[in-house]
Amino acid sequence: MRYIVALLALWLAFPAHAQLFSDSDARKAILELRGRLADQDRALLQRDAELAARLDRLETAQRNQLELANQTEVLRQDIARLRGQIEALTNEVATLQKRNRDLYGDLDARLKKMEPSNVTVEGRPVAVDRTEQSSYEAALAQFRASDFKSALSGFQQFVARYPQSAYVPVAQYWIGSSHYAMKDYRSAIAAQQILVDRFSDSTRAPDALLSIAESQLQLGDKRSANRTLGRLIKEYSESEAAKVARERLPATR
Structure with a gap:
């Protein structure tokens, strides 16, 4: 790229010497420059497209990670809530079991007195x-x-x-x-x-x-x-x- 720019600068800076080149040579040089510029433009466009695609993938991945993080937080909160419910149910079951044991024990004692x-x-x-x-x-x-x-x-x-x-x-x-x-x-x-x-x-x-x-x-x-x-x-x-x-x-x- 720097090579092409230098040639253009020399050619523009010394118009008096342009006649030193034949028209065919000049045309050929211009076409060659245009070809190189076109190739570089295509390369730049392709690279821009690749960068854009990569950026899009990164943004998609970031959104997915953020969504996953949100889902993980929701799951964590659900798990914490379920643990609390399980603990409450466990305590309730333990209380009911003790109450039933006391009730059955009292009934058994009364029945034994009657038997x-x-x-x-x-x-x-x-x-x-x-x-x-x-x-x-x-x-x-x-x-x-x-x-x-x-x-x-x-x-x-x-x-x-x-x-x-x-x-x-x-x-x-x-x-x-x-x-x-x-x-x-x-x-x-x-x-x-x-x-x-x-x-x-x-x-x-x-x-x-x-x-x-x-x-x-x-x-x-x-x-x-x-x-x-x-x-x-x-x-x-x-x-x-x-x-x-x-x-x-x-x-x-």
Whole structure:
């Protein structure tokens, strides 16, 4: 390009010497210059087109990147929102699960209280109400703790509240035993007599007769004690209480 411009400058600067070239040579040189200029123009146009296309591609890529960045930001916000919703739902589920566990636990506890409990009373398996069992065991615990007054009240309330309970014969025996422990021998005799009269087939009946005899001896009534021990030996001869009665019998004569 600089070469062509220099030739043109020389040719324009020295018109007087233009005649040194023949017309054909001048025409040829001009045509050659025009050809070169045309080639350079085409090259420049092609390069401009290539640059324009490249710029367009860059702008398109930039727009795509910007759009992608916007989409990424939208996705990031959506993910953050979903995470928050998931966390809230997780907390809600955990709360509901705890509430259900507490509810089921409470229902289970109530059902267990209502369901009969299988226990052995006087050597026989029986089903008793759990509240009934708890009431009996509470009174028995008081007796074992030597709180005989509270035990007496507990067993009396139990018999009144659960008159059909399998525990009644045993509770009646402990009523008499509580009276005896508090040295109320007449009340002890009356309580044990109820057991013997109403529940003669109870395993506690022999013990009740022995307790009656002991109370009679404490009251100084040897004759009654002798009759009671004799009845015990006759009616419950194979019982452990009968063995004790045989040992005590001489003291009543």
